[in-house]
Amino acid sequence: MHCNYPLATQTTFQGQSIPDTTVHWFRLDALRLHDNPAFVDAVKTDGNFKAVFIIDPWFNANYNNGGPQVNVWRFLLEALHDLDSRLQKKPYCARLNVLYGQPTMILPELYKKWNVKKITFQASQVSSESMKHDGIIKILSEQQNVQAVSYFSHTLYDPANVIALNNGRVPLSYKEFRRLMPLMGKPASPIPEPHPMSLCMKAPPSELVPEPEGKIPKLQDLGLSDEFALYTNSWVGGETEALSRLSSFCSRRAAIPNEPVHWLMSKDTLSPYIKFGCLSVRQLFSQLLQFASTSSKGQELFELLTKNLLLREFAFLVGSSSPKFDVMEGNSLCIQLPWESNNVFIQAFRNGQTGYPWIDAIIRQIRQDGWAHFLARQSIAVFLTRGYLWISWVLGKEFFQEFMIDFELPVSSVCWMQSSCSGFFCTQIESYDPCLVGKQIDTDGHYIKTYVPELKDFPSEYVHQPWKCSSLHTEASWLCDREQYPKPIIDVCKQGELCCKRVQSIMKALADVYGVE
Template sequence: MSLASPSQSAGPASPVINEIGTESSWDSLEYLVDKDSEIPVLTPKSSSSQQPYTFLHWVRMSSLRCHDNAAFTAAMKNPGTRFRAVFIYDPWFESGQKFGLNRWRFLIESLQDLDQSLQAYGTRLYVAKGQPLAVLEKLCSNWNVSSITYQVDKDVNSHLLEESVDALGKELNISVSKFEGHTLYDTKMLLVSHPSLLTFKDFKQILHSIGAPARPTEAPQIPEDTMATYGDDLSLPQEYRIPLLEEVGFSSQESLRTNNLWVGGESVALQRIPEYVSKRMTQSSVFNAETLLDKSSLSPYIRFGCLSVRYFFWTIKDLVADDEKMEEFWKKFASGILSREFFFTVASQVPNFDCYSNNKVCLQLPWDKDVELFEVWRNGKTGFPWIDAAMRQLWKEGWIHHVLRESVATFLTRGDMWISWEYGKKVFWELLLDFETSVSSGCWMKSSGSAFLSGPVEYYCPVTYGIKIDPTGEYIRTYVPELRNFPADYIYCPWMAPVSEQEKAGCRIGTDYPNPIIDHATTGAICSERLRSVMALIHNVNKSEKSSLVPPQLVLPITSQ
C-alpha cells in the first residue's frame, strides 16, 4: 500500500535591547522616542471620531508573554490611549489531526495565563477566530485602531502574512511596528555580512564577530490607575473569550485528560527555571534512564514565547559566569540554543526548507511509500520497545528527549523503514509541544541523512542503541507497560524471550505485544547500503564536474526539536 506523496511576572532589571524592530509612520500619527528607551512611544493626534484611538498589540503564537516583549512594551507606552491585546486563531488549526490535544491544551493554558497578567494592567486578552488578516482589518475599523505592534514570527512562510499586515496598515493609514524577539539574534541582520548559504562554521564565526546577544528587557511597569492610563476595563465580550477544548474540535472525554507535566504559561515558565538549572547541574554527563525521564525542559515555553529565549540565555550565562564547575553544563546548553538559531537562519535563506522537493540543501533520496509501516511507527506498535516507548510518550505527554527524537526519526527514515522524513515531521507537528518548523525540519533532515552530514554514515540499531543508554530498560517499562515484568536480558528484544519467560512476565509476544514489524538485520543493511550508494554517487559527480550538488555542511548536534 502506498503513501500519497507529501508536498505576569516581569523579568529582572536589565539594559534595554539595542534593536527595536521596524516602524513605519503615517500622517495620522506622530512619533516620539522615549529618552530612557529605544522602544518608540507612539503618540496619536486627536481622534475626530467619538471613539478613542486604540493601540492594538497583535499577540502571536510565539509571543505569549509580557517580559522581554518589545512589541507589547511599545504599545503599552502610550498613556491616555486605549490598549488592547488580541490573539487570533485560524479555524484551520481546530482539527485535532493538525494540531494535537496536548498542543491545544498548552496553548489555551498559555492564553489564560497571559490574560491574568494583562488584568494587572487593567486590560484583557481578546481572542478572535478567523483568518488573521481579515480579523485585523475588521478590528481596525470597529476599534478605531491607530497603531498595530507585533513580534516577528520565525516560522516558515510567516513573512507572507506579516507582509500582508504591513500592506493593510498602509491601505488603512495605520502605523504598523514589528519587533524581533523569538530568537537571540535578528536572523536577517546576521545574513547581511554573509548572504551566501551558511555552514555551521560560518555561523559560529559570524556570532563570534557580533558578540553576545542583547540582554532582555523588563515587562512594562503597572500604572497606579490603569483605567485612566489605558482607557479600558476588565469586561470581556463573549465573542472574545478564550475557547474551551470542546470548542476547538475535541470531545468532552478528551478534554478531561490532564497533562500536569506541561502546564502552559509565562508564570509557569519563569517558576520552572530553578528546577531546570538544578536538574541539569546534577545530571550525569552520560545519557541514562534518568536523562530520558527528566521533564524539566523549557523548550515548549520557548516555542510558544512564554519564555523569552534571551531571558533564558542570559539567566543561565550570568549564573555560570566564570565557574569552571559549570563549564560542561554551559557547553551543552549553548550547543542546543545555537543549533536552534542556526536552523532558523538557514531556513530564512532556503526556500522550501521544510519540504523534500525544491529544497536545495536536501538530498533527493528515493524514499519508499508504505502506509502500513508508517502507521505502526506513528502509533508505537513496531515491536521494537525502544521505538514504541518513545512514540507512546510523545502521544501521551507531547514531549520526548532529543536522543529519542533522533532514534524514532532514524528508524523511520534511513535506519529501517526508508520512509521520507516529511511524514515523520508532520507527526511531530501534530504532537510535539515544542515543534518549530525550521528547527524540526533541520533535525529531521539530519537524522534521515538528507542534509547536514559529514563523514561516514553511522550505523543505527534500535536494540543496541537503547541498551547503551538504559541497560535495565527503566524507560521502556514506564511507557510500554506490557513489558514491565520482562527481565533486562529481553526487554529490548522480547521476541527472543522463551515462551516460559513471556508467560512469567504476563505478556505473550504476538498477542499482548506485537512481533517486530521488520527484520532489522535485513532492512537496516539495505537502508545503509542505499544511503551509502547515493552519497558515493554524489561524491563522484561533484568530483568529476567540480561542482557541489549538496552545499557543504558541518555535523550539528541534534537540538530539542
C-alpha cells in the same frame, strides 16, 4: 505617563465615540510580557490599549492527519489564560481578546471597530512564507492608516543582522554560521517589563477592566476531550510557569546525573515554553551566562545549552530564508531521496506498533506527553528514514507537528533532514540499531516498561527483544504479555544492511553539496 480613564475620544463607530487605540497582537510564538519589545512599544504608546490573539485556521491546516493534538492545544489554551490573567493586573488592566479567523480578515475589521492607529507584533521567523504574510499585514494596515510595527524577538539575534554580516548571504551550513560568531558578538540583553510610570497607554481602573470581545475556547469547544490531557499534564502552559521553571532551571539541570537514562523522562525542560514564546531565549541565555560564572558545572551547562540555542538559531535563519524548507519538493536544501511509500510501516510507526520496544516507547511517549529527549527523537527519526523503514522524513516531521508541544517548523525540519541524510550533512552516520541503542540508554528497560505497558512485567534482560525470550525459560504470564505486543515489522539486520548501502551511495552526493562538517 499613566493617564486617567475615560479617554478623550476622537472618532465614532456605529454612532459611538472611540478613542485612538494601539493593538498589541500576541502571536502563537510570543505569549509573554517579559522581553517582548513589541508589547512594550504598544503600552508605551499614548491612547487606548487592546491585546489580541487570533486563532488562525492555518494552525489546524496542512495536516494529513487532523492537526495538532490535545496536548498542543492544552498547552496553548493554558498559555492564553495565563496571559489574560497577567494582563488583567495593574498597570495594564486589560483583557486578551481571542478571535478566530484569518488575521488578514480580522485585523482590518478591528481597525475600524476600535479606531486603531497602531499595531505592534513579533515578526514571524518561521518560514519565508510567513514572513511574506507579515508584509501583507503591514500593507493592509497602511491602507487603513494604521502604523504596523514588528520586532524580532523569537531568536537571540536579528536574522537580518546575521545575513548582513555574511555579506548579504544566508550561511547554509552550521560551520559557516559558527564562523560568524565573533562578528555577531553577545546576544542583546532581554528588555525588562516596562516600569508602570513609563506607560503611556490609558488603563481603566482595575474594577472597570472590560470584558474581552472573544473568550479563550475550551478544549471541548475545539472538539477535543481533556481527559487524556489532564492525565499527562507535565508541562503547564504559560509565562508564569516558564519563569518559575527558569528561576531554578540551571541548578536543577546541572544536578541531573550525566547519564542519558535520567534525561529520557525528565520534565525539567524548557523547549515547549521556548516554542510558544512563554520564555524568551534571551532571558534564558542571560540566566545561563550568570550561572556560568558560579562554578565549572555552570560553565559546562552554559556551553552545552548555548550550543543548542545556536543550533536553533541556525535553523531559524536557514528556514526563514529558504522557500519550501519543510517539504522535499522545491526545497533546494534537501537531497531528493527515493523514499518508499509503505502504508503498513507508516501506520505501525505512527501508532507505536513497530514491534521494537525502544522505538515504540518513544513514539508512545510523544503521543502521550508531547515531548521526548533528543536521543530518543533521533532514534526514531533514523528508524523511520534512512536506517530501516526508508520512509520520507516529511511524514516524521508531520507526526511531530501533530503531537510535539515544542514543535518548531525550522528546527524540526533541519533535524529531520539531518537525521535522514537528506541535508545538513554530518559525518557521523551511525546505525542506531533499535535494540542496541535502547539497551545502551535504557539498560534495565524502565523507560520501555513505562510507555509499553504490554511489557511492564517482562524480565529486563529480554525487554528490548521480547521475541528472543524462548518459551523454555519464560513464565506463562510473560508469554501472555508478549502475545499482546506486536511482532517486529522488519528484520533489522536485513533492512539495516539494505538501507546502509543506499546511504553510502548518497553520502558522496551530500558531501559534494554541503562539504564535510
